[in-house]
Amino acid sequence: MKATLIQLNVGEPKEYVWKDQVEQSAIGKSKVAEVYLSKAGFASDGVANTKAHGGPDRAVCLYPYEHYTLWEKEFGQRLSIPAFGENITTVGMTEKEMYIGDVVQLGEAVIEVTQGRVPCSTISKHNGINPLLNRIVETSLTGYFFRVIEEGNILADAKIKLLDRVQENYSILRGNQILFHEQENIAAIEEMLQLKALSDEWRGRFNKILAR
Template sequence: MNKGTIVSLNVGTTKNIAGDHEKEVLSAINKQSIKERVLHLSSTQIEGDEQADLINHGGLDKAVCVYPYEHYHYWHKLLGFPLLVGAFGENITLRGFTEADTFIGDIFQWGEAIVQVSQPRRPCFKVAKRHGVNKFPLYIKETGYSGYYLRVLQTGNISAKDPLIFQERKTDCSIEYVNKITYHDKQNQQAINRLVELKELSPAWKASL
């Protein structure tokens, strides 16, 4: 596989996703699919996209959130209802690169831009809030179906019609492997040390390890 197909390109603005009598929860997880427009990808975000929580989302190492389209069927079967693309607040719903075959440091060309895989997407309570499934973050950790983030190495114009074309592999640590060590093999100090030494893995993820 040398390129991934964008099923949906999604952007959104910050809104309150809490119920009428609940404490306010600001999030840009409710994103809209953009089909025809050409957008500019800066070093920190896609044009028109927002992140409410700048500690856990956005920034240089989390400019673009990717979620594999392949997992949507699994969630439909587990939850008993279908999820629309963009359900995880991802910017790119991508066919062709799951956590198992996407590695920390992988470089892709996307339109005029060059992007690099920086870390897994950490399960967030806002996914549970959006879909009314309290255990959703737990399910994501159990399956490893987390999605992942991209940093921007070269800014430029992008669109949903532009595939992610694989360019270069920098490490032998897949997103699946990072999730496994982080959530299921926490006592494996040798593996943790190995991950911490990866210059391509985001500093925030290293700190969490």
């Protein structure tokens, strides 16, 4: 895996006015040169809705820089990093390239891929592009999350290294496709539920699908 950290971003919840409604969100993160990563997440970083966001399984959010060009071309609008509220913007770590359970060294920290991101309307509101959320779901280019295995300090020029890959059947892209577009694929869902690294949130979503 040849990956590069493009930008490191953190931010606490702030108040926004979208379509004449006041909302709290932490999507508006800012570039930092250095930050400590604990198992709870980055220092000086937070979420507004703790029921829908955050937690140990979603301590680090990544969005691939490769997708910026795609969305900018499609919508004719410049997107400034971190347009998707991600903590780390990278090259060489797209949803197709990364698998649930992958263990990665990021600076001093060690992190593990747990699930794809389940995006919400905040992404569209923040960027002023109404169709963006639907297009992210349609394409499964959502970004994804990690849990923290080993805490440590991260610099903006931190090296990224793949330490372990436990399976190659379910990339983040494949998992997204199953969750969003192939809920009738019971065999694949049952296989995904066997993945030890799978987040509790995705585990709950897949179990609800099976229960139906």
